[in-house]
Amino acid sequence: MEWQDQGIILSSRRHGETSAVVSVLTRENGVHSGLVRGGWGRRTRHVVEPGNRVHARWRGRLAEHLGSYTLEVERSFSATLMDEPMYLSAMTSALALSVGSMAEREAHPQAFDGLSALLGILESKISSPEWQSAYVKWEMGLLGELGYGLDFSECAATGTTENLVYVSPKSGRAVSKAAGEPYKNAILPLPEFVKVSGGVASSVDDIISGLRLSGHFLERHVFNMGGRHLPQARGRFIARISRQNPF
Numbered sequence: 001m002e003w004q005d006q007g008i009i010l011s012s013r014r015h016g017e018t019s020a021v022v023s024v025l026t027r028e029n030g031v032h033s034g035l036v037r038g039g040w041g042r043r044t045r046h047v048v049e050p051g052n053r054v055h056a057r058w059r060g061r062l063a064e065h066l067g068s069y070t071l072e073v074e075r076s077f078s079a080t081l082m083d084e085p086m087y088l089s090a091m092t093s094a095l096a097l098s099v100g101s102m103a104e105r106e107a108h109p110q111a112f113d114g115l116s117a118l119l120g121i122l123e124s125k126i127s128s129p130e131w132q133s134a135y136v137k138w139e140m141g142l143l144g145e146l147g148y149g150l151d152f153s154e155c156a157a158t159g160t161t162e163n164l165v166y167v168s169p170k171s172g173r174a175v176s177k178a179a180g181e182p183y184k185n186a187i188l189p190l191p192e193f194v195k196v197s198g199g200v201a202s203s204v205d206d207i208i209s210g211l212r213l214s215g216h217f218l219e220r221h222v223f224n225m226g227g228r229h230l231p232q233a234r235g236r237f238i239a240r241i242s243r244q245n246p247f
Contacts, residue, residue: 051078096231136210
């Protein structure tokens with residue numbers, strides 16, 4: 001059995017002396033692992049770097065087998081971001097969330113397109129408000145792709161579409177200021193920028209609030225199902241943002 005697809009390397013680990021097992025998010029075949037013979041060798045180690053955009057060719061005797069990959073690097077995001085700790089941390093967080101949230105061999109073409117777009121934004125190294133806002137919205141989009149999209153269209157309690165400043169931690173639906181004020185210590189803040197297409201955060205606090213919002217539902221609906229927690233890489237990314245200067 002054989003197929004070819006676009007892919008983004010999510011993770012790689014050594015297998016044997018010189019080979020590597022890589023996990024690749026492919027556009028049409030989902031997250032799919034395979035063996036790269038010689039992939040851990042000195043001359044070819046760069047090919048299996050997480051974050052690489054690749055053309056992947058997979059072969060296996062049966063579909064359920066691990067099989068083997070032949071990979072051709074099309075774009076090396078990891079190399080571009082190697083000297084940019086903040087951008088590199090964001091990429092590492094996104095890759096860890098992707099590999100930890102999607103079932104093996106289940107197609108998610110929109111997740112592939114979204115991650116590819118995010119990596120392009122990181123590579124462009126635009127200013128902090130824009131790319132960090134895009135990262136938050138990427139996490140929101142990942143939730144939607146996994147079937148747990150949040151609803152900011154109207155207040156869950158009153159139906160109003162105005163002054164939506166909170167989110168119910170159970171339903172993921174927006175709550176207006178008036179309806180949520182009595183419960184503000186038990187519900188989640190809704191930053192304005194996440195509600196608007198092309199919206200950009202106005203402060204680091206807005207970014208942190210957006211990440212807490214998406215993180216709550218990623219942990220509740222995706223990672224807690226297997227008794228896991230959000231990836232440590234994501235925690236390190238949030239810590240970096242928290243330490244940065246205001247925009």
